[in-house]
Each structure stands twice: as structure tokens, then as C-alpha cells.
Amino acid sequence: MLYLGLMSVDIKGKQQQQEAKRLHWFGGLFVVLSITGFVNWLFFPLAPFLEQLLSLIHAVAGGLFSVVFCFYSLSHFRRTLGFRRPVILTIGLMLSLVILYLVVSGHLLIFTGVLERIIWLKDSHLWLSLVTVFLVFVHVLFHYLSFPERRRLVVPSRFVTLSPAINGTILKTLTLATVAALLVLILDNITKPAADDVFIEDYQYNYGASPFAPSLAQTKNNEFIRKRDIAGSMRCIACHQASGEQWLASAHRHAADDPTYVRNVNLLQKSRGTSATRYCEGCHSPVALLTGQLTAGGQHAGVPGTIANFEGVGCMSCHGIRSITSAEGVASYHFTPRSDYLFEHSSSPVLSFINEQLIKLRPALHKKELLPGVQQTSQYCGSCHSQFMDKSMNNWGWVKMQDEYQAWATSKFNLAKDPRFIHPKNKQCQDCHMQKIAGQDMAADSEGKINSHYFVGANVMLARQFGNEDLYQLTVDFLQQDKVNLTIEPPEDKLSRQNSLYVSSDQRTVQNYPVALYRGERAKITVLVSNQGVGHNFPGGAIDLNEAWIDFDIYDGAGQLVYRRGDLLANGEIEPLATVYKEVAIDRFGKEVWRHDLFNMVGRSYVNVIPSGSTDIVNFEFDIPDWATSPLSISATLKLRKLNQKYYDWVNEQEAVKANPIIDITRDAIKVPLLKVPAVMSEQQERLTAE
Structure with a gap:
């Protein structure tokens, strides 16, 4: 014991x-x-x-x-x-x-x-x-x-x-x-990797002291950026999966391998040399521009197999922008690489894992550098979605081209004190083109939502080109959200009878009386196209390439065509008398710059757009044949396609564009009774005509 x-x-x-x-x-x-x-x-x-x-x-x-x-x-x-x-x-x-x-x-x-x-x-x-x-x-x-x-x-x-x-x-x-x-x-x-290839030797400064001119892009001391500091978007997707998958389908991702862009940048290189492609690549492929590849001996982003061609506008191309240098566009931004975390770019899987976990644990620096306040403004988008050409490019003079920022800045979406203002707050570009959607992502907010990185706009052609039907349908839905609407005004019947007796306002009833048109007479139909929901002009973007038009049709009661405007010809072009919303750029000889070779542009011979908050009034006049039966079915459809047929055919000579879909933006239709003109009415009409 x-x-x-x-x-x-x-x-x-x-x-x-x-x-x-x-x-x-x-x-x-x-x-x-x-x-x-x-x-x-x-x-x-x-x-x-x-x-x-x-x-x-x-x-x-x-x-x-x-x-x-x-x-x-x-x-x-x-x-x-x-x-x-x-x-x-x-x-x-x-x-x-x-x-x-x-x-x-x-x-x-x-x-x-x-x-x-x-x-x-x-x-x-x-x-x-x-x-x-x-x-x-x-x-x-x-x-x-x-x-x-x-x-x-x-x-x-x-x-x-x-x-x-x-x-x-x-x-x-x-x-x-x-x-x-x-x-x-x-x-x-x-474990820090050695400095990767930065720029081509004997770099040509053809457009002044800035190595990035004629684009307006800037970096610290205008130094070139290491490729690893701006490329490598696939690494970002490891954490930001939902945003990355959306970006892979977006027009930003395909900004450099879009067949239309490849055709144009090759044309520019052939005409003016590789250095001139800096004008385009500041927005279409900052990777190629900022790493110093755009000079003799280098490769622009239109070359398949290059990182610049794959990334287009990659993650850091946007998130590396800390400030905007002006409102002129043409890449008017200042790019700053993000700070390295421990074991950044290490080839060791273990150290790379530690690096990723440190970013997740201490994301404040990551968010501060990659999500500055300027990225929530329309001016940020305007740094690339605004454009001009100057004498260094066209050998003529300064010419203003597309300018989505200025169009937004003068719209009701930016003028809170404007009496037309109908929104509770100002709307930025991001509010429409980067709406909040559900997504499993590191950047998701408290409601599990992220800003859409589809950047949905009007480019249905690219979605079809690269086989993304989800994005195609999202784009169609976006275009058909009644931001632009079309209305057919009921025709005026000048032969309708009116009572000459006075009736006080309290005895009158509000009533729309039937309106009729008459065989053998000339009639006028007014169509109103209102841009009430788009934050810039309609159409926007490269309006020398894309085009919108009104397809106007009238059929009688037997289905016989009475009148048509806006039909497509056999070669795919729009018939000449149609109402078309587009731009016709011209060179110094007054010829149309139809291949989007904007380095030859010095002005415009035609431009027709609908500013934000405005309405276009279009009148269609036609003769009603005696054989027409009642009623007349009148319809009008606002249509849009990304590429006009002439340019589409030119691009197809070298790069096959799979589709150029036509989207019906909005439509209206009315039926109007058709009558025979009575004798008494004929006399009244003659008297009205004489007066």
C-alpha cells in the first residue's frame, strides 16, 4: 500500500x-x-x-x-x-x-x-x-x-x-x-525571379519623348513595365474565379484577338510601322504597349500566340490604373504595378501557396492598390472609350472621334439638377455595364455579389464569334431593356368631322376617336425613337463600323406590301433611303474611310446619333394605293448590328468572322382603318389643300 x-x-x-x-x-x-x-x-x-x-x-x-x-x-x-x-x-x-x-x-x-x-x-x-x-x-x-x-x-x-x-x-x-x-x-x-524581358533594344521614339506615344499612357518616369507585373491574368483567376470566368468571355479579354481588330492593327502596321500601333494598343493591349514591344523588331498584340494577344485587356491592364491623366482618351491613364507580397512570382508550389494565403489574410494592401476610387468613375472608363486623332497620325490635324465620356458627362445621368433628371443619384458607366450579380468569388460583398466582369454592352458579334451563348443572350437582353424605345404616332386624320359648338371642359370626356386613312391619298406616319436609358449617344462606340436603322413596313389587310423602308439588299447592305444611325468618316480627299483606318480620317460627311435623353423624330410619307384593303398594319423596328456589311466582307477576306447578328432593339406596331374617300370629303380636302 x-x-x-x-x-x-x-x-x-x-x-x-x-x-x-x-x-x-x-x-x-x-x-x-x-x-x-x-x-x-x-x-x-x-x-x-x-x-x-x-x-x-x-x-x-x-x-x-x-x-x-x-x-x-x-x-x-x-x-x-x-x-x-x-x-x-x-x-x-x-x-x-x-x-x-x-x-x-x-x-x-x-x-x-x-x-x-x-x-x-x-x-x-x-x-x-x-x-x-x-x-x-x-x-x-x-x-x-x-x-x-x-x-x-x-x-x-x-x-x-x-x-x-x-x-x-x-x-x-x-x-x-x-x-x-x-x-x-x-x-x-x-526566390525572386530574374527580371524578365522588358523592352526591345534600339527602341524607336517616333512620336516624341514618351515611349508610349502616340497613346497618352504613362508610368512612373515613363519606364517600361515588367511583363510579370501586368500579364498573368490566369493567376488572378485562381482566387477570383467568378470574375475571371466572366472576363474570359468578355470583349475586354478579346480586345486583341478580335478578327476585326487583328485586320485593322495589321493594316496600321503595314501602313505606318509597328511604332504606330501604340495608338491602338494602349487600350486594346496594354501588355504589348507598356512592356516595350511596339517598335521595330517587336510584336503587336494582333500576332497569335503572344501573351498580349491572349490577354487583350487583362486584369492588371485595368486594376493597375491608379489615376487618369486627362479626359482626352487614347489611354490617358497612369499605370502603377502593385506591390509584391512575400514570395511573389516564386516557382515553388509551397511558397506560391504561402503567397496566396498572405494575400487572403492581409488583403487591405491588395484592395487599396487594385481598387482605387477612380475605378468607380466614368472618367476611368473614358480613358479608353474616348478617342481623337492628331497630326502625328493623320498628317492633317486634330480630329475628335468617339467620346462616350463626354456624351455621358452632358447627359441626364450626370446632371443632378437638370429638370429631366429621373434617377435618385448619378449613374456611372459601371452602374450599367458592371452591374452587381451573384458570384462565388473572393471579392464578393456581404450579399455574395460581385461586379459583373462580362462588361455587357452591344458587341453581340464577339460573343457569337467565340461561341459564348450565355454572354450572347446576356447582351441581347441588355440591348432589349427598353433603354431605347420606339413609338409610332397615330396618324392625323385631316378629314375627320368636328363639332363647331362650344363644349365646356367639365362636359367634355377624354376620348381618342378612331383615325382612318384613305385610299389614293398621300399619308405621313411619324416614328419617335427615344434614347432615355442609355448613358451616352445611341449608337455608341465605333459608329463608323456599327450601325442602327429603322425597318419600317406597311401591309394591307390581305398581306400585300404597301410601303417599306430599311430593308436589306441582296448584298446585305441597307437600302439607301433608310434612316440609319451611324457615322461616315472621310479622308483629306473626301473619300469614305470605311476600313476603320482612322489614321486617314480628317472629318465626317455624315453623322446621325441620338444623344442621351433625346428623341429623334422620323417622318415616313407614302401613297396609299387604290387596291389596298383595310386595315393597314404599320410596324417599325429599330435594328442594330456590330459591323456594316462592307466592312464585314473586307474583314472576311483574311479572318473569318463567324457571325454578324442583327438584333431587334425595340419595336412598335399599329393598325389603321383604310377607307374610301367620300365625295363630300374630297371637296373638303381640296378646300384644305387650297388653303
Whole structure:
């Protein structure tokens, strides 16, 4: 019995020693976690390297702490549950539960990242960390106060005995953390890839001091950008999957491999040299422009197989823009590469994983640099969706071309005090073309929505060209949202009878009387085309290429054609007398610049668009034949296609465009009775005509 008693005392002593060792590690890691966590929280923002380093140490220490916590809490509760100190036990249980929550939430944050839709997880982790420190202090204080009076003197001595060990553990832990930090610093530097190819030797400055002219693009000191700092959109998709999948189908992604663009940029290179393609590529492929490829010996983005051709307007092409330099367009932006996180561009899978997790854990710098406030403005879009040509390109003079920004700036969507203003707030380009939609993405907001990266507009041709039926249907739906509407005004019947007697307003009833047209007479039908929902002119974009027109038809009661305007000819072109919304650009000799070779453009011979908030009034006059039967069915359809037929055929000589779909934007139809002119009416008509 004595032996068993001595053995149980010995076992108990060993258990206490093991628990004390665990307490040492528990205390040391707790201090490291507290320092790294609270320094990053209280003194944010820190230097990017220090902030990421502390987060990395915090994550590693948290993983070790979770293991130590499991063993320590089990042994500690097994030893102390028999003590009759309910307050300490309650506080201890609370402390264990809070620490357990911190462990679980910490692991979730490490692997999911700090997501906007679950931002409460990060907030609760931070605030419960403060609660944990407070509970530890209270737990230790009550532990001391609950001892009998005779044993309180023993506790300080035991604490003094334990403190060197605990302090030693803390010192060792901090030393290990410091060594780890140095190793991370060294590893980060030795794993940085060598500078990739930046620019072509003997770069030609044909358009002035700026290497990017004639585009207006700028960088810091007008230096070229490393390819890895602007290309590599597929890496972004690893985290931003929903946005990336949408971008892959978008017109931005296909800005450089669009067959129409390839045809034109090759024409420009052949006519003016590779340096001249900088004018186009500042917006169609910033990768080619900013990396210094657009000079003799380099390749423009129209060349298949190049990174620039694949990316078009890639992720960093937009998200690397920190400021807009002017409202002139032609790439009037300032590009700045984002800051590197630890192990950026490393070829090691492990280090690349750590890099991705650090971006997820500390996304503030990432969001600050890649989502500046300017990206929420229409001027940001206008940096490329506005255009001019000057003497350096056309050898003539300054000519203004498409300008979606100016059209928006003078519209009702930007004039809150305009009496026509019908919206509760100003609308930017992004409000229509990047609407919020549901998406599983790191950038999703608290409602699980992201800004659409389809950039839906009017380019149904590209969606069909690259076989994306989902985007095609989205684009058709977008075009048919009644932003532009068409109305046929009921015709005026000049031969209708009127009562000459006076009737007071309270005796009159509001009533639309039937209107009729008469065989053998000349009639006029008015069609109103209103641009009430588009934030710029309709049509917009390259209106020398795309075209909208009114298809106007009248059939009699037997289905016989009475009158038509806006029909397509056998060669696919619109018949000459149709009402067409487009532009005809001309060169210095007055000839049409129909191949979109805008470097030859010096003016316009024709332009017809409907400004935002305006209505176009179109009159159709026709003779009603005697053989027509009643009623007349009158219909008008506003149609749109991306490419006019002449240009479409020219592009098809070299690059096959799979489709050039025609979309019905809006339509209206009415039926009008058709009557024979009575003799008395004929006399009245002659009198009215004479007057």
C-alpha cells in the first residue's frame, strides 16, 4: 500500500511536470500570438513586408498553439476539476471556449482568407482576442485569491520558481520567431525571379519623348513595365474565379484577338510601322504597349500566340490604373504595378501557396492598390472609350472621334439638377455595364455579389464569334431593356368631322376617336425613337463600323406590301433611303474611310446619333394605293448590328468572322382603318389643300 501511495505521488509529480512544460509553451506561444496579432491590429498599416511577416509568424504560431492548447487544457482540467472553486472553474471553462473559438476561427481565416461576406469572422477573432487576455488575467487573479490564507505565500514562491522557465520559453519562442523572420527575408529575396524581358533594344521614339506615344499612357518616369507585373491574368483567376470566368468571355479579354481588330492593327502596321500601333494598343493591349514591344523588331498584340494577344485587356491592364491623366482618351491613364507580397512570382508550389494565403489574410494592401476610387468613375472608363486623332497620325490635324465620356458627362445621368433628371443619384458607366450579380468569388460583398466582369454592352458579334451563348443572350437582353424605345404616332386624320359648338371642359370626356386613312391619298406616319436609358449617344462606340436603322413596313389587310423602308439588299447592305444611325468618316480627299483606318480620317460627311435623353423624330410619307384593303398594319423596328456589311466582307477576306447578328432593339406596331374617300370629303380636302 505504501508503495502504491508513493507511486501515485510520483505519477502525480510527473503529470505536474508535463503540465508545467506545456504551460511554458502555452505561455510562450500566447505571448507571440499576442504581440504579432495586436501589433498588426493596433499599428496598421505597417510596412508591407513587416505586416505580412507578422501575419505569417502569427499563422505558424497559431498552428503550434492549437496543438499545445489541446494537450494542456485536457491535462489541466483533469487535474483541477476536483477542486471546489466554482468561480475559477467557470472562468476557466469560459477561457477554454473562447480560446477554442479563436483556434477554429484562426484556422478558417488562414485557409479562406478575410472575405467581405464573412467579415464578422475576422472581427470576432480580433475582439475575442482582447477578451482572452482579460480572462487570463482574471483567471490567474481569482486563482491566487481563492487559495487559503496559509497557502497564498506559497504561490508567489512557486511563481518565482516557474517564471524563469516560462520566461525562458517566451525568450526561446521570440528568438525562433526572429530567426524565422530572417529566414523568410532571405528566402523571399533568393526566390525572386530574374527580371524578365522588358523592352526591345534600339527602341524607336517616333512620336516624341514618351515611349508610349502616340497613346497618352504613362508610368512612373515613363519606364517600361515588367511583363510579370501586368500579364498573368490566369493567376488572378485562381482566387477570383467568378470574375475571371466572366472576363474570359468578355470583349475586354478579346480586345486583341478580335478578327476585326487583328485586320485593322495589321493594316496600321503595314501602313505606318509597328511604332504606330501604340495608338491602338494602349487600350486594346496594354501588355504589348507598356512592356516595350511596339517598335521595330517587336510584336503587336494582333500576332497569335503572344501573351498580349491572349490577354487583350487583362486584369492588371485595368486594376493597375491608379489615376487618369486627362479626359482626352487614347489611354490617358497612369499605370502603377502593385506591390509584391512575400514570395511573389516564386516557382515553388509551397511558397506560391504561402503567397496566396498572405494575400487572403492581409488583403487591405491588395484592395487599396487594385481598387482605387477612380475605378468607380466614368472618367476611368473614358480613358479608353474616348478617342481623337492628331497630326502625328493623320498628317492633317486634330480630329475628335468617339467620346462616350463626354456624351455621358452632358447627359441626364450626370446632371443632378437638370429638370429631366429621373434617377435618385448619378449613374456611372459601371452602374450599367458592371452591374452587381451573384458570384462565388473572393471579392464578393456581404450579399455574395460581385461586379459583373462580362462588361455587357452591344458587341453581340464577339460573343457569337467565340461561341459564348450565355454572354450572347446576356447582351441581347441588355440591348432589349427598353433603354431605347420606339413609338409610332397615330396618324392625323385631316378629314375627320368636328363639332363647331362650344363644349365646356367639365362636359367634355377624354376620348381618342378612331383615325382612318384613305385610299389614293398621300399619308405621313411619324416614328419617335427615344434614347432615355442609355448613358451616352445611341449608337455608341465605333459608329463608323456599327450601325442602327429603322425597318419600317406597311401591309394591307390581305398581306400585300404597301410601303417599306430599311430593308436589306441582296448584298446585305441597307437600302439607301433608310434612316440609319451611324457615322461616315472621310479622308483629306473626301473619300469614305470605311476600313476603320482612322489614321486617314480628317472629318465626317455624315453623322446621325441620338444623344442621351433625346428623341429623334422620323417622318415616313407614302401613297396609299387604290387596291389596298383595310386595315393597314404599320410596324417599325429599330435594328442594330456590330459591323456594316462592307466592312464585314473586307474583314472576311483574311479572318473569318463567324457571325454578324442583327438584333431587334425595340419595336412598335399599329393598325389603321383604310377607307374610301367620300365625295363630300374630297371637296373638303381640296378646300384644305387650297388653303
